[in-house]
Amino acid sequence: MLPPEIISKITTLPPPIEADGADERGWPGDCMGRFTISNTYKLVCGYHELERDAIWKRIWRLEVPERIRCFIWRLRYGRIPTNKVCNRRGYGTPYCDNCVGEEETVIHAIRDCPLAHNTWKNLVPIKYRLEFFTYNYHVWFQRNMESDESLEWGIGWRVIWATTCFIFGYGGIKINLILSL
Numbered sequence: 001m002l003p004p005e006i007i008s009k010i011t012t013l014p015p016p017i018e019a020d021g022a023d024e025r026g027w028p029g030d031c032m033g034r035f036t037i038s039n040t041y042k043l044v045c046g047y048h049e050l051e052r053d054a055i056w057k058r059i060w061r062l063e064v065p066e067r068i069r070c071f072i073w074r075l076r077y078g079r080i081p082t083n084k085v086c087n088r089r090g091y092g093t094p095y096c097d098n099c100v101g102e103e104e105t106v107i108h109a110i111r112d113c114p115l116a117h118n119t120w121k122n123l124v125p126i127k128y129r130l131e132f133f134t135y136n137y138h139v140w141f142q143r144n145m146e147s148d149e150s151l152e153w154g155i156g157w158r159v160i161w162a163t164t165c166f167i168f169g170y171g172g173i174k175i176n177l178i179l180s181l
């Protein structure tokens with residue numbers, strides 16, 4: 001019999017969807033599948049597992065509805081069917097529906113698209129804004145999930161961050177989701 005934690009990890013693995021396309025090669029030492037010397041070093045030393053487990057626990061302890069936790073888990077691995085991903089699979093254009101000439105990547109849909117950007121500007125305290133908008137995707141995800149800050153009205157930053165990501169994730173990609181059904 002497998003330990004409950006392993007069973008819960010297996011049952012929450014997102015099933016494949018058509019928009020994910022065919023299987024691709026990926027490096028297991030990096031959440032985006034990229035090979036680097038530093039992530040290989042972490043993998044060999046076991047640091048990678050520690051980091052992955054810590055993020056895993058933080059995601060599944062988030063005090064948000066289950067579907068937001070599942071969404072954040074997919075976001076962690078960049079498994080969001082943005083226009084750019086769908087275009088690579090043969091659907092539509094790679095561009096954002098709201099911006100001229102901007103490809104809809106995950107970070108664009110969730111953080112950088114003007115509507116999302118203006119919302120984040122109202123949520124993120126001034127002292128964190130520069131880093132919030134300039135981190136690359138992986139660091140951005142990591143830093144927000146590791147934050148233990150609470151906003152002045154007493155809600156944990158991680159809850160606000162995850163919920164806002166979910167709103168922009170599903171708002172921006174709803175057409176792609178319909179196409180992928």
Ligand SMILES: [Zn+2]
Binds near residue numbers: 099
């Ligand atoms: Zn946009």
